[in-house]
Each structure stands twice: as C-alpha cells, then as structure tokens.
Amino acid sequence: xxxxxxxxxxxxxxxxxxxxxxxxxxxxxxxxxxxxxxxxxxxxxxxxxxxxxxxxxxxxxxxxxxxxxxxxxxxxxxxxxxxxxxxxxxxxxxxxxxxxxxxxxxxxxxxxxxxxxxxxxxxxxxxxxxxxxxxxxxxxxxxxxxxxxxxxxxxxxxxxxxxxxxxxxxxxxxxxxxxxxxxxxxxxxxxxxxxxxxxxxxxxxxxxxxxxxxxxxxxxxxxxxxxxxxxxxxxxxxxxxxxxxxxxxxxxxxxxxxxxxxxxxxxxxxxxxxxxxxxxxxxxxxxxxxxxxxxxxxxxxxxxxxxxxxxxxxxxxxxxxxxxxxxxxxxxxxxxxxxxxxxxxxxxxxxxxxxxxxxxxxxxxxxxxxxxxxxxxxxxxxxxxxxxxxxxxxxxxxxxxxxxxxxxxxxxxxxxxxxxxxxxx
Numbered sequence: 536x537x538x539x540x541x542x543x544x545x546x547x548x549x550x551x552x553x554x555x556x557x558x559x560x561x562x563x564x565x566x567x568x569x570x571x572x573x574x575x576x577x578x579x580x581x582x583x584x585x586x587x588x589x590x591x592x593x594x595x596x597x598x599x600x601x602x603x604x605x606x607x608x609x610x611x612x613x614x615x616x617x618x619x620x621x622x623x624x625x626x627x628x629x630x631x632x633x634x635x636x637x638x639x640x641x642x643x644x645x646x647x648x649x650x651x652x653x654x655x656x657x658x659x660x661x662x663x664x665x666x667x668x669x670x671x672x673x674x675x676x677x678x679x680x681x682x683x684x685x686x687x688x689x690x691x692x693x694x695x696x697x698x699x700x701x702x703x704x705x706x707x708x709x710x711x712x713x714x715x716x717x718x719x720x721x722x723x724x725x726x727x728x729x730x731x732x733x734x735x736x737x738x739x740x741x742x743x744x745x746x747x748x749x750x751x752x753x754x755x756x757x758x759x760x761x762x763x764x765x766x767x768x769x770x771x772x773x774x775x776x777x778x779x780x781x782x783x784x785x786x787x788x789x790x791x792x793x794x795x796x797x798x799x800x801x802x803x804x805x806x807x808x809x810x811x812x813x814x815x816x817x818x819x820x821x822x823x824x825x826x827x828x829x830x831x832x833x834x835x836x837x838x839x840x841x842x843x844x845x846x847x848x849x850x851x852x853x854x855x856x857x858x859x860x861x862x863x864x865x866x867x868x869x870x871x872x873x874x875x876x877x878x879x880x881x882x883x884x885x886x887x888x889x890x891x892x893x894x895x896x897x898x899x900x901x902x903x904x905x906x907x908x909x910x911x912x913x914x915x916x917x918x919x920x921x922x923x924x925x926x927x928x929x930x931x932x933x934x935x936x937x938x939x940x941x942x943x944x945x946x947x948x949x950x951x952x953x954x955x956x957x958x959x960x
Contacts, residue, residue: 536637536695537567537646538688539609539616540681541602543584543653545570547681557689560698567646568688571609576601585654594655602661606648615645617667619687621680622656625669628687631815632670635854636687637694638816638872649687651680696871714755714762717747775873775906776955778809779818779865780943782826784918795913797826802833802856803849804944805911810852812951816872818865819858830858862921869906877908881925882950883916884939890930893953899927900954909950911943 540548552561552568560566574582578600585595606618617640626632640647650657650666662669672683692698720731734746755762780801783794797819809817821827834853859865869877880896891899900907910917910925922928932941932949941949 536565536641536692537613537616537643538569538649538684539613539646540568540570540649540651540684541573541605541609542570542651542679542681542684543573544651544679544681545572548685551685551688556698556700557692560692560695563697565695565697566692571605573597573601573605576604576608588655592655595653596655597652597657597661599658599660602650602657603665606650606661606665609648613644613646613648615642616640616648617645618648618650618665619668619670620650620657620662620666621652621671621677621683621687622662622669623671623674623676625671628670628672628683628690630690633687633690634694634815634872636668637691638857638868639854640691641695641871647687647691649680649684651684653679694872696874699874714751715759717750718754775815775869775877776813776900776909777816777818777865777869777877777906778805778814778909778911778947779820779862780805780911780913781862781917781921782819782821782913784920785912785914786916786918788915790915792918793914794822797821797830799833801913801944802830803852805947806852806856807849808944808948808951809855812955814855814951814955816857816869817855818868819856820860820862820865821858822860824860827858827860830856834858865908869908873906875906877906878903878926879924880907880909880927880929881917881922882909882911882929882931882946883922884931884941884946885916886931887928889928891927892930893950896927896929897954911947913943 542548548568548570552558552566557566557568561568573584577584578598583598584601585597588594588596610616610618617636619636636647639645650661670683670687672686677683720735724731724736732746734742737743782797784792785795787793802819806817808814819830821830834856857868859868866876869875880891909929910921912918912921929950931939932946933939
C-alpha cells in the first residue's frame with residue numbers, strides 16, 4: 536500500500552514511518568509512506584502556498600495552484616491512487632471506510648494521496664475537481680491534516696496482508712461486529728487483590744466465547760449505546776458479506792456452459808441495492824477482457840466522468856464494484872482483505888435439497904465473524920462446478936404464482952432485503 540502525503544510539515548512523518556507496525560510494514564516492503572513538501576509547488580520564490588480568503592474572514596486558505604500541482608505530481612507516480620482531503624465536512628472515518636480504501640487502493644499504480652491542509656483548509660475548487668474522498672476523523676477541529684493522515688494510515692494498514700502479526704485480530708477487534716471488544720487479561724492471575732475472571736482460566740472455549748460476547752454487549756450498552764442503534768439499523772450484520780455476479784461458468788436454457796454478457800442495468804442496479812443494504816463488495820466476474828473494459832468504462836463515467844457530477848449517488852454505489860476475470864480471483868481478494876476465505880452461499884431459482892432458509896441465513900450473518908460471499912448466476916443460473924463448492928445453498932425467491940422468472944437484479948434486491956433489511960413489526 537502506497538501513501539503519498541502532501542504537507543508543509545513532512546518532517547512530522549519521519550519517525551511515524553519508522554516505528555511500530557507501520558515501521559515494520561515499511562521495512563518489509565508492504566507499505567510505502569512518502570511525505571512531500573507542498574512548498575515545492577509554491578506560487579513564488581518565497582514558498583507561498585496559501586492566501587487570504589475571498590469575501591473576508593480570518594485565517595489563510597491553501598491556494599489551488601500548489602495543491603493541484605502536488606496532486607498531479609503524486610498521480611504521475613501512482614495514476615490510480617485515490618485523493619483524500621481531511622475536512623470537518625467530510626465522511627466520518629470508520630472501520631468500514633478504512634476497509635473500503637484498503638480494498639480499492641492496493642495495486643502498484645494505486646494507493647492513497649493524502650492532502651493535509653492547515654488553517655482554513657483548501658480552495659473549494661480542489662475539493663470539487665481533484666479529490667475522491669473528503670474525510671473527517673471526528674467532530675472536532677485540528678490545526679492541520681497531518682494527525683488525521685496518521686490515523687487513516689494506521690486504520691488502512693491493518694487491512695494490508697502481512698502488516699498485522701496475527702490476522703485473526705481483524706475479526707475480533709472493536710467495531711468489526713458492531714460491538715466494543717471484550718475486556719482482555721494477562722498474567723499474573725491476581726494483581727493487588729484483583730483476579731482474572733475464572734471463566735478465562737477454565738479452558739472451556741464455548742463458555743469463554745459466551746462470556747466475551749456478553750461482556751462486549753454490556754460494555755457497548757454502557758459506553759457506546761450509539762453503536763447499538765447503528766447495529767439495530769443494519770440488522771446486526773457482524774460479518775463481511777460480499778456479492779459476486781458470475782458470467783462464467785453459467786448455463787444456457789439447454790443446460791450447456793456459456794459466458795454471458797455484462798449489462799449496464801445489472802452493474803448499476805445491483806451496486807445500488809448492495810450499497811443500500813450494506814454489502815461490503817460487489818464483484819462482477821467475466822473472463823473476457825473487452826467486457827471487463829466495458830464495465831470499467833461504465834463505472835468510470837459515473838465515478839470520475841460527467842456522471843459523477845450529474846448523479847453523485849451513483850458514484851458512491853459503484854465504489855463497491857470490483858470487476859475481475861475469474862471466480863478464484865474473488866476468493867483471493869476476500870482472503871487478502873479479511874485474512875480468511877469466505878463461506879460460499881449460492882442462489883438459484885430452483886428448489887433443491889438441503890437449502891438454507893432466509894431466516895436461518897439472516898441469523899447466521901448476525902452472529903458469525905467469518906466473511907461470506909453470496910453468489911448470483913446470470914443466464915439460466917450457476918454452473919454445477921460453482922454450485923458444488925457451496926457451503927450453503929439459499930432457498931429460492933418465490934411468489935404466490937407458478938411464474939418464477941425474476942431478473943437477477945430483482946432477485947438480488949429481494950434477497951438483500953430479506954437478509955439485511957430492517958425488521959418490520
């Protein structure tokens with residue numbers, strides 16, 4: 536993961552990138568942290584990068600010329616990097632946002648460009664036309680973006696494979712399940728009259744797990760009841776849930792293996808439904824380079840082209856889309872993001888044996904910490920070679936008639952609502 540920081544205080548990052556897990560990640564070649572002096576792009580020989588605001592007011596504003604020049608120089612080194620601006624108006628930095636950035640910025644020509652402003656921020660034209668993400672780390676005002684940049688780097692880097700010594704930490708830490716983490720204890724068993732809870736010394740794994748879950752719920756209720764409200768709104772989904780739309784291998788009407796085409800509607804509508812219901816990642820699987828390129832053009836139109844300004848909501852939905860060439864690429868990406876291979880859930884319009892009900896799968900998603908991947912087939916459904924790899928087979932969506940020919944995007948929206956929608960009284 537490559538981080539390029541644009542700041543007037545690059546020396547703040549000298550020690551930061553040399554110590555702790557970040558330092559170990561840099562030393563191992565897993566992370567790159569480069570701080571660039573904004574004054575290298577100053578508007579005059581005196582190193583000026585800011586000026587007084589139009590309309591009056593206190594403070595100084597970062598001028599657009601040095602900001603744009605510094606971003607363009609960073610983009611030349613990493614063309615697919617995402618540009619982040621730290622601002623109190625931005626999207627709140629959360630565990631999910633950090634994971635989103637980690638998933639989308641790990642390529643060699645990608646990474647994150649962090650624009651660290653001081654005083655009154657940056658000219659709005661930069662925010663509108665050069666920035667991909669506006670992020671806030673909390674409802675308070677800092678003197679500059681450097682501390683926020685360090686917080687974001689640490690949050691993202693935890694998702695980079697190999698940075699954490701124990702990848703299982705990702706599945707157990709606070710905010711992953713929507714609850715605060717349970718209390719931790721270590722040696723000695725008794726300290727100044729205070730003992731470790733007996734259950735943790737029992738060796739009974741089921742009882743330990745139950746105690747930890749109970750304490751997590753109790754501590755969250757006491758310390759952060761706002762998290763429980765968010766948890767209820769999202770139906771307590773504690774695991775990573777990704778979706779994949781398979782174009783090969785799938786079947787045609789005669790049951791033969793085919794490769795189907797990517798459609799504009801399937802790309803857009805499933806992404807919008809997925810974003811609405813909190814799907815972590817929507818993978819579109821197609822073996823043909825031309826089709827993947829078409830999907831990329833559609834996504835770029837709404838993410839960075841005219842469509843981004845015309846309908847920003849569409850861009851936000853398409854942020855969760857990844858277009859890959861093969862099904863196993865999906866599994867590899869999820870394993871890199873989460874440290875675990877996902878449990879596979881297949882869907883079909885046809886009933887079969889040992890199918891899981893919506894209610895049972897909903898309960899599983901509420902309690903499991905493992906990643907899960909929900910698979911949809913195009914054409915006339917998923918090929919047997921995919922179905923046979925399933926850990927769970929979801930029951931079909933059925934109405935009150937014998938007619939059962941929903942489009943895949945309609946079926947996906949219904950399934951998302953049944954699994955993740957709010958419980959209606």
